[in-house]
Amino acid sequence: MSDSALSVIQEIRRPTLHEEVVDRIREMISEGELPVGTRVPEKELCAKFGISRTPLREALKVCANDGVITLLPNRGAWITQLTPEDVDELFPIMGSLEALSGELACCNATDADVAEVKALHYEMAMHYARGDQPSYNRVNQMIHQKIMEIAANPTLLQVYRSLAERIRRVRYLANASTNRWDAAMKEHEAILAALEARDGALLAHLLKSHLLNKREAVKKVIREDDRSSL
Amino acid sequence: MSDSALSVIQEIRRPTLHEEVVDRIREMISEGELPVGTRVPEKELCAKFGISRTPLREALKVCANDGVITLLPNRGAWITQLTPEDVDELFPIMGSLEALSGELACCNATDADVAEVKALHYEMAMHYARGDQPSYNRVNQMIHQKIMEIAANPTLLQVYRSLAERIRRVRYLANASTNRWDAAMKEHEAILAALEARDGALLAHLLKSHLLNKREAVKKVIREDDRSSL
DNA sequence: GCGTTGCATTTTGAATGCAAAATGATACTA
DNA sequence: TAGTATCATTTTGCATTCAAAATGCAACGC
Numbered sequence: 001m002s003d004s005a006l007s008v009i010q011e012i013r014r015p016t017l018h019e020e021v022v023d024r025i026r027e028m029i030s031e032g033e034l035p036v037g038t039r040v041p042e043k044e045l046c047a048k049f050g051i052s053r054t055p056l057r058e059a060l061k062v063c064a065n066d067g068v069i070t071l072l073p074n075r076g077a078w079i080t081q082l083t084p085e086d087v088d089e090l091f092p093i094m095g096s097l098e099a100l101s102g103e104l105a106c107c108n109a110t111d112a113d114v115a116e117v118k119a120l121h122y123e124m125a126m127h128y129a130r131g132d133q134p135s136y137n138r139v140n141q142m143i144h145q146k147i148m149e150i151a152a153n154p155t156l157l158q159v160y161r162s163l164a165e166r167i168r169r170v171r172y173l174a175n176a177s178t179n180r181w182d183a184a185m186k187e188h189e190a191i192l193a194a195l196e197a198r199d200g201a202l203l204a205h206l207l208k209s210h211l212l213n214k215r216e217a218v219k220k221v222i223r224e225d226d227r228s229s230l
Numbered sequence: 231m232s233d234s235a236l237s238v239i240q241e242i243r244r245p246t247l248h249e250e251v252v253d254r255i256r257e258m259i260s261e262g263e264l265p266v267g268t269r270v271p272e273k274e275l276c277a278k279f280g281i282s283r284t285p286l287r288e289a290l291k292v293c294a295n296d297g298v299i300t301l302l303p304n305r306g307a308w309i310t311q312l313t314p315e316d317v318d319e320l321f322p323i324m325g326s327l328e329a330l331s332g333e334l335a336c337c338n339a340t341d342a343d344v345a346e347v348k349a350l351h352y353e354m355a356m357h358y359a360r361g362d363q364p365s366y367n368r369v370n371q372m373i374h375q376k377i378m379e380i381a382a383n384p385t386l387l388q389v390y391r392s393l394a395e396r397i398r399r400v401r402y403l404a405n406a407s408t409n410r411w412d413a414a415m416k417e418h419e420a421i422l423a424a425l426e427a428r429d430g431a432l433l434a435h436l437l438k439s440h441l442l443n444k445r446e447a448v449k450k451v452i453r454e455d456d457r458s459s460l
Numbered sequence: 461g462c463g464t465t466g467c468a469t470t471t472t473g474a475a476t477g478c479a480a481a482a483t484g485a486t487a488c489t490a
Numbered sequence: 491t492a493g494t495a496t497c498a499t500t501t502t503g504c505a506t507t508c509a510a511a512a513t514g515c516a517a518c519g520c
Contacts, residue, residue: 016303017504018291042472052505054284057473061248061288062295073246074472074511089385096330100322155319159389247474272502282475287503304481304502 017051021059024049029068029079030168037081040069067166082170087218090167095211097160098144099204102191104151106200113150114196117143121192128185137172143188147195147207174217183213247281251289254279259298259309260398267311270299296392312400317448320397325441327390328374329434332421334381336430343380344426347373351422358415366411367402373418377425377437404447413443 025045028034046056060077063069070078082090105113120143127136148157164171175181187210194203255275258264276286290307293299300308312320335343350373357366378387394401405411417440424433 014303016301043470053472054504054506058288058291061292065252065292065295071246073244075513076472086385089383092330092334092383093327093386093389096326097323100326104322153319153322155316156323159323159393163389271500273500283502284474284476305483306501 017055018058018062021049021051021055022062025059025063026068026165030165032169034079036079036169038079040077040079042077066162080166082166084219084222087167087170087215087222090163091211091215091218094160094163094167095208097156097163098147098207098211101148101151101153101156101160102194102203102207103200104153104156105147106195106198106203108152109150109195109198113146117146117150117195118192120146121188124188125185128181133172133175133181137175140172140184140188143191170218170222171214173221174214176221177217180213180217184210187213247285248288248292251279251281251285252292255289255293256298256395260395262399264309266309266399268309270307270309272307297396310396312396314449314452317397317400317445317452320393321441321445321448324390324393324397325438327386327393328377328437328441331374331378331381331383331386331390332424332433332437333430334383334386335377336425336428336433338382339380339425339428343376347376347380347425348422350376351418354418355415358411363402363405363411367405370402370414370418373421400448400452401444403451404444406451407447410443410447414440417443 025034029036034040040060042053042056042060046053049056060069060071064071064077068080070080072078120139124136124139124143127133127139148160151157175184187206191203191206191210194206255264259266264270270290272283272286272290276283279286290299290301294301294307298310300310302308350369354366354369354373357363357369378390381387405414417436421433421436421440424436
């Protein structure tokens with residue numbers, strides 16, 4: 001294979017074992033199957049996946065690099081527990097990245113794109129009206145992700161996804177209070193309007209504020225309920 | 231050890247083999263010792279580091295996750311070659327992150343912090359006056375990093391560093407043309423002024439534009455010289 | 461009774477081994 | 491000669507093994 005071809009080729013590739021394990025571990029963490037703050041014995045996970053230690057350990061190193069797992073040399077792998085400082089630090093970063101996605105999305109969005117976001121918005125509003133928070137959260141996430149996709153910056157999406165994974169478990173603590181939920185819904189109406197108007201600067205600002213407001217709400221919940229597992 | 235203590239402890243830890251290897255590989259790539267677009271035979275690197283394949287392979291997976299290395303299953307590790315698209319995508323992200331760092335830095339900066347940035351700025355101006363581009367670039371990087379540090383968001387710094395690694399080799403192609411170098415220097419004067427005035431919004435805007443301007447300059451160089459190794 | 465020390469067990473870090481896939485070279489066919 | 495098929499060699503993916511570090515427990519001293 002010529003070297004210069006490397007940047008172009010995009011061949012079919014069956015994922016390797018360790019990649020599948022990385023995905024599976026991330027999944028298990030966000031599903032709560034691997035509780036935050038606990039230790040993960042290698043042997044146990046090997047048995048569960050039916051693989052040897054080598055690919056599992058490779059996956060653990062990758063997860064550790066992403067921050068979802070903390071590796072203590074000679075003392076095993078621990079599911080990373082977000083500190084209040086982590087939350088403080090992560091939300092502004094997410095806000096900046098989403099702001100950028102908003103800007104770019106306004107440049108790129110086709111009418112079909114906007115229509116799709118609008119449809120998702122109404123779907124979310126439906127769940128809101130019914131008080132179905134899990135469904136609301138799911139569609140909410142889809143909206144943010146959709147805007148990211150419209151932005152058409154795969155690298156941005158990748159960075160965003162990796163960070164989103166880390167705060168996924170706390171992100172929707174925010175709407176625990178009805179007040180915050182109402183406010184979030186209103187913010188989303190403004191977000192949709194800005195996208196429809198293709199007002200990139202405004203959309204960027206709204207998304208950024210949206211995330212910062214979420215941070216405050218989450219911190220409040222955490223403060224109130226010190227036992228909430230981050 | 232109690233689980234809840236985990237988030238607090240900050241013990242001494244000797245880096246493990248694979249971590250050292252990750253650092254070393256990153257270093258070798260940015261030094262050009264591992265040329266972009268080429269293949270890295272495991273055996274060769276093992277010999278060079280005097281280690282077995284296991285920790286080396288762990289390091290490769292981590293680097294691949296960061297994007298500096300591309301892993302083709304059964305076909306080895308390749309030093310990732312940035313495409314023009316990657317450049318297009320990375321600079322706006324860097325710009326957003328730097329903008330955030332500017333905002334935060336303006337909130338936090340002590341007079342001593344500002345004095346330090348100012349000192350670095352003059353040091354950079356000196357190298358500019360002498361036409362010493364390598365030194366200029368080095369100090370330039372220190373200024374951006376210093377602002378990041380003043381922002382006091384370790385997570386942001388970590389994300390930033392990981393992305394900076396990827397574009398490090400092209401970042402300073404920008405100043406290849408004297409025109410761009412002059413402009414960059416002027417932009418840096420405005421950046422310093424905004425920091426001194428603690429004008430977060432302005433500093434954010436300046437840093438963001440600074441990065442976008444860099445992108446255009448870099449792309450121009452790349453277009454002109456198609457053989458430049460990305 | 462409480463804390464410390466020493467030792468067996470468990471768990472992790474890294475090296476080695478083995479099978480599968482890819483690579484490269486040669487021979488063969490049209 | 492161009493193209494394909496075959497096979498030895500190399501390289502990779504994963505499993506296994508071995509050594510070092512950590513853990514847990516019991517014996518011991520105070």
